[in-house]
Amino acid sequence: MSKITVIGSISTDFVVTANKRPEVGETITGNDFSTTFGGKGANQAVASARLGGDVYMAGTVGTDLFGKELIQNLTENSIHVDFVEPVTQVPSGSAHITIVDGDNCIVYVPGANNVIDTNRIEKLNELIQTSDIVVVQNELPQEVVEQIIEDCFAQNVKVIYNPAPARFVSQSILEKATYLTPNESEFKLLFPDMTLSEGLAHYPNQLIVTMGSKGVYYHDGISEKQVSSYSVAPIDTTDTTGAGDTFNGAFAVALTAGLDMDSSIRFGNLAASLSIQKFGAQGGMPTLAEMKESENYEKEWNIK
Template identity: 35%
Template structure:
């Protein structure tokens, strides 16, 4: 029996993107053709996959990351950032060319607009045979859509074949093939992604439509909290914690990674959502993506307080 199993520590695998976030802060978004002076700039490791990996690691899980970076300076820094959180990067490949980059503009109210340039992430076509051992006995496999669709679909298929619960964050929003959803256990969209997939702006209607395609849905609603549903059960709604947001980048990834860890520990959906809401509340009060995520002790202190 592994140390992780005997100690009860969840073990998660993230197959996804890793980007360098280039973040500009502004009082308001510039219009088309307008040049506008920003208030601050930060360079922060990110990417939806890497963000979820860091969130899960800080929430108390053992995490392995599968993906790719370029052979540039960003690639070295992105790898080192994951290693600093104790994440196993054996499956993080280095490929010729540039690493993924996200250009992010954050407004004064914490809202953001993001342009992702895939770089090395676009070279990933599936989980190499040599990395599949990381999935043996894992408690969850976390996927997103910043890798090519064929890679994500192959990852979900592999997770299902190996008996690992598959979480999918459908971002950036796009059409989801039935072949992919057939292997997804938990779909984790935000309200905009859910509306794009289902055509329903109202959360309860979107949840019902999504549950026709997957067995479990965690629908994040920003400042309105989150809505969880499983087939045959009453939906669960948990409000967001009221905080002053300065940067909402990676709030959804923080929520997803933290929720997956709490569920792997055996917590109920409501308990897991409360834990994830506390982690997300801390993250939106800080700048950056992975740099905004709190360690488990801080999240638990907020829950107690």
């Protein structure tokens, strides 16, 4: 079994639905409330673990009740949590989501996720060295993300960099990531002077742009490729954010299982399509058994 290390955010999502958003100073009655486990790092770790990956999570949570529940959730998903560190001075990360008429607005509070620093990353040196692939996202301080990518590059360890949420990243860091997986809007922020085709050609077999229903685009060194998505209707059109995290987690599993680029992307696409059939970013993430039940599962993938 391949070792996948995810270094990233671990948070709780607090979701409220209402008929309207309150004005300043106004109190209204909402329709529903739920809490779900989130954080892009934790989401991608759960996606990989459910598909059979041997997953190690590294990050920080608070010493509050939410932090304990976040660690318990990772453990229940068969994820190694030895490198998840509780910190006392700040609360666990959280996202506060209000949904009205199908549109959501979000207040994200990094909390403990911003406490992780380059000193902590140095302590992960052995973990990184012994990993088959490392996955990292942008819900950590930028200097930490850069240190992770630099360390992986120096130790010849493959790294998937999912640059989300979008922000500026230096060219030198982008070039050192084994795989870059932005969506369309993130691509435009990272490469404002390039068309999609120009960017793909500049980073062959490295830049993988996810474009929702349009599929996934990459360049194989000879020509530009489009890998079609699987046509499904989400159970809730406001609740598709977990699809991208599912893709990245599944993509990591497929790569470490020895699949080629095209097959790894198709595997990721199928997992992402299944993930939007249930509520919650992690709630819909499929198991390997559920993947194999799909009519679109390819036996040639031979993932165990």
